[in-house]
Amino acid sequence: MPNNDDKILKLLKEQYEKPMMSDKDICKMKQRMEKGKEEKRLLSKKRSYMRLAIAAAAVLAILILPNISSAVAHAMENIPVLGGFFKVITFRDYHYEDERNIADVVIPEISTEGSTDNSSTDAGKKTADEINAEIREIANKWIEEFKSNMENEGYHNIMIDSEVIATTEDYFTLKLICFWAAGSGYEENHFYTIDLNTGKKVELADLFKEGSDYRRIISENIKKQMREQMAADDSIKYWIDNEEYPEWNFNEITDETSFYINGNGEIVICFNEGEVAPAYVGTVEFTIPKDVVADILK
Numbered sequence: 001m002p003n004n005d006d007k008i009l010k011l012l013k014e015q016y017e018k019p020m021m022s023d024k025d026i027c028k029m030k031q032r033m034e035k036g037k038e039e040k041r042l043l044s045k046k047r048s049y050m051r052l053a054i055a056a057a058a059v060l061a062i063l064i065l066p067n068i069s070s071a072v073a074h075a076m077e078n079i080p081v082l083g084g085f086f087k088v089i090t091f092r093d094y095h096y097e098d099e100r101n102i103a104d105v106v107i108p109e110i111s112t113e114g115s116t117d118n119s120s121t122d123a124g125k126k127t128a129d130e131i132n133a134e135i136r137e138i139a140n141k142w143i144e145e146f147k148s149n150m151e152n153e154g155y156h157n158i159m160i161d162s163e164v165i166a167t168t169e170d171y172f173t174l175k176l177i178c179f180w181a182a183g184s185g186y187e188e189n190h191f192y193t194i195d196l197n198t199g200k201k202v203e204l205a206d207l208f209k210e211g212s213d214y215r216r217i218i219s220e221n222i223k224k225q226m227r228e229q230m231a232a233d234d235s236i237k238y239w240i241d242n243e244e245y246p247e248w249n250f251n252e253i254t255d256e257t258s259f260y261i262n263g264n265g266e267i268v269i270c271f272n273e274g275e276v277a278p279a280y281v282g283t284v285e286f287t288i289p290k291d292v293v294a295d296i297l298k
Helices: 004-016 023-039 048-056 119-151 214-232
Strands: 074-081 086-097 101-111 156-167 171-181 185-195 258-261 267-271 284-288
Touching: 086 119, 101 119, 101 171, 119 156, 119 171, 119 185, 156 258, 171 258, 185 258, 214 267, 214 284
Parallel strands: 101 156
Antiparallel strands: 074 086, 086 101, 156 171, 171 185, 258 267, 267 284
């Protein structure tokens, strides 16, 4: 079975031989993308398929989900957490292909079927409902946009999928991957982390002692990593120390900044394309060393 990178690379290769979108369509998509980022801060390390995108064309972005059908949900992957409480299933999928458009979409859902009644599982049910509602909200928000794009000239390929990227004794993270290719490509990721001890969704602030300056501390470490990466590789560029356009510079993370906790128990801060670097850099992640936050963690 091809992995997500293979699917995205296939879309990029197909788009490479197809005409680019018109300037008018590009302008409209940019406007919609910016509006979406303002409404919700929804904005992996740079991947090999993004190198192909750079060579093929400049990167353009928007998160799109296609038509949701009434297909019966089926099991995708069982995730043993909270004593077997959670599992990830396919809520709905959508596959479409014609001469100009390709959709390969699998929409996940966190299921609590078969759970027992106690405080943690009750909280887990509520958490699962909230996460699932957000994923469906994303889908509903972009359904009409996708339909509209299919009626326009040009080529529109999308891939939506998910994966469990981190499971420790205490935390479980589901990653929603949304990829668009229309002459060029863009990936946007969403992360949902659950505390396995309480069944609750974890926010960044939940990890730190009250009153600690965690956003500044983490942000300073990210800036340090940015400078080190740029010094080591001329092809890497971040929006930092830019005197000509200081308004572009990365300042500080927010409580809405995406993150997950990796298998080593380290906090990984995640940015989508265009958030802290030129779009061609792709999605980027920064692993925060444990000693940087050791004194402020709960």
